[in-house]
Amino acid sequence: MLAIRADLVDEIVAHARRDYPLEACGQLVGPESGDAAHRYVPMTNADELASDFAFAPAEDIALERDLDARGERRMLVVHSHTRVPRRPLTDSGLPEAYPSVKDVAQMEWTPDQHWLIVGLAAADGEPEVRSYRLADGEVVEDDLQVVESYMFSHTGPDDVPDRA
Template sequence: MSRADTVCVRRRTPRILERVLVLRADLVDEIVAHARREYPLESCGQLVGPEAGDEPGRYVPMTNTDGIESDFAFSPKEDIRLERELDEAGERRIVVVHSHTRVPRRPLTDTGLPEAYPSVKDVEFMGWTPDQHWLIVGLTAADAEPEVRSYRLADGEPAEEEIQVVESYMFAHTGSDDVPDHR
């Protein structure tokens, strides 16, 4: 038997971070709705919030200037305008958001990776913004069930982090036992 006959395909499983990204449900709904509207193109945007926090307050949908189904690029004009707005408002970018409508540069075979997994280009860009989360919405059709996942780089590799969806940030870190009774 030759060496070529004994080669097996190694499945990569994403590394899981213990860190949790907490997002309000209305923001997740906006992100998914944007991805559905843009399908089959990739949608893109930013979750922004106060300079001194880690809780995004609003979603800023942006124009994908690439205009192809397997890639995205923020409009430079919108990106500069957003940066100025954030500086004036004392806010910062917290989460880079985009969708994968057919995961770029990955064959349609079983790789062991989820649909909403960073592409090679995503990983390169993640290195430029190591303080930001990268949220990816995987959609195989405009009306398909979305797959929403978040990543950060850990030792140069994408590491998935848990997403906790809450109605309000007010009690998100204290647990449901601390929510006052509504009598």
């Protein structure tokens, strides 16, 4: 199961709506030693296309330096799909928020990262939010759970959320 805080999902969807009809893109990041993303970093789509995305190189390098300084790492690649990516929906039966052929090729470069995709048919449409990863070269959908806060389950009755 992959848990992501609701406020982060809200930020991601808001970014996708702002950039519509272009694909929005960004990164969910978290502590180097943790397994929960704690902030969303929206990025510029250098491709400026409705059917593709690429991180702006200067922003990507700046993010890497910032992550190193903070002791953080990239955890999820995030982008939106504003149309069925290079495949007819009726033929495949796959959802809008499903990795395109190009997405899958890029997923191979970052096998330790999950890919969160927001399917958005209109700027004010209902978003479809899904997450995927590669397992033995095959696309596998994560069991995505949107939560209000992350809890430290190993601490007992004094558990507190990671944010107010």
